[in-house]
Amino acid sequence: xxxxxxxxxxxxxxxxxxxxxxxxxxxxxxxxxxxxxxxxxxxxxxxxxxxxxxxxxxxxxxxxxxxxxxxxxxxxxxxxxxxxxxxxxxxxxxxxxxxxxxxxxxxxxxxxxxxxxxxxxxxxxxxxxxxxxxxxxxxxxxxxxxxxxxxxxxxxxxxxxxxxxxxxxxxxxxxxxxxxxxxxxxxxxxxxxxxxxxxxxx
Ligand code: FPP
Numbered sequence: 161x162x163x164x165x166x167x168x169x170x171x172x173x174x175x176x177x178x179x180x181x182x183x184x185x186x187x188x189x190x191x192x193x194x195x196x197x198x199x200x201x202x203x204x205x206x207x208x209x210x211x212x213x214x215x216x217x218x219x220x221x222x223x224x225x226x227x228x229x230x231x232x233x234x235x236x237x238x239x240x241x242x243x244x245x246x247x248x249x250x251x252x253x254x255x256x257x258x259x260x261x262x263x264x265x266x267x268x269x270x271x272x273x274x275x276x277x278x279x280x281x282x283x284x285x286x287x288x289x290x291x292x293x294x295x296x297x298x299x300x301x302x303x304x305x306x307x308x309x310x311x312x313x314x315x316x317x318x319x320x321x322x323x324x325x326x327x328x329x330x331x332x333x334x335x336x337x338x339x340x341x342x343x344x345x346x347x348x349x350x351x352x353x354x355x356x357x358x359x360x361x362x
Contacts, residue, residue, distance in 0.1 A: 161205040161330040161353070163345055164189065166337025166361030179223045185362050186231050193235075193280065197244060203279040203327055207345050211253060211287035228284060229264035235280070236268035245275035251323035252286035279327060286323075288347030295321035324349055336362040 164185055171181030189206060196204050208228050214221060235241055235248060248268040250257075257265070265284070298321045302308035308317070319325065329349045333342070338359040342350065 161207075161333045161346055161350070162192070163207045163333070163335040163339075163343065164362040165335055165339055169337065170361035178220060179227075181361075182224055182227055186227060188362055189231075197278070202277070203281075203330075205251070205281040205283060205324075205327070205330065205346065207286065207343075208282045209252075209284045209286070210344060211256065211285055211290060212344070214256065214285070225258055225261050228282070229261045232264045232268045232282070236271045241272065242275075245277035246272060247275040247279050248272045249279065249281045250284045251281055251291075252284045253290060254285070256285040281324070281327065283345065286345075288342075288344045291322055292318075292348060318348065322348060329353065332356060334358070336360055 167181035167185040168178040169181070170184065171178050174180075193204070209224060213224070216224075232248070232250075240246075241248070248271075250265040250269070254262065254265075261284070295318050299308065299313060299317060303310055303313075324346070329351070330346065330353045332355075333346065333350050333353045334356045335341070336358055338357070340357050342355070346353075
């Protein structure tokens with residue numbers, strides 16, 4: 161799993177707008193998706209847009225939404241995705257996602273729904289704490305309705321209520337750009353992951 165950080169700083173240092181950094185970030189992601197195949201990585205999750213990212217300048221938010229939506233549609237139409245049976249998914253708060261982007265997500269998920277040799281997940285409007293809050297609500301309502309006994313709640317019960325319920329926990333979580341934080345990314349899932357931080361901008 162990857163926290164792709166530093167796009168804005170990369171662009172600013174080159175005297176270019178932040179949007180140019182995000183566009184270049186999309187190219188870097190394409191390289192990594194291709195490399196994942198060579199390296200035998202079957203499941204890749206990237207932090208494309210956090211719940212906190214909604215607080216950015218509205219122009220940057222809409223640029224990012226459009227860029228991610230277009231990239232998703234391109235991926236869903238890419239023959240290599242179908243040849244390799246890559247399942248595309250978005251994980252995050254669907255209620256917060258604008259209509260255009262939601263359509264792109266549903267398109268990509270529908271076109272790859274039957275696959276699973278590889279999994280490529282994009283965390284969009286994602287927050288790890290919110291994901292856990294949702295799981296707690298889900299479990300509480302099952303207890304309240306009598307479908308679940310409190311004594312039967314274990315780690316698997318919680319894992320099964322997360323957006324990532326069908327996916328393995330990440331072996332490795334990378335963050336670029338020199339920040340040593342996990343920033344609300346896959347909080348539950350990274351309990352045993354190796355963490356790797358690098359100064360290089362995404
Ligand atoms: C962090 O850099 C990066 C983002 C908020 C966006 C990452 C998104 C992409 C690379 C596009 C991904 C496309 C798909 C299909 C998932 P920053 O803006 O926080 O950089 P800064 O910390 O230097 O300001």
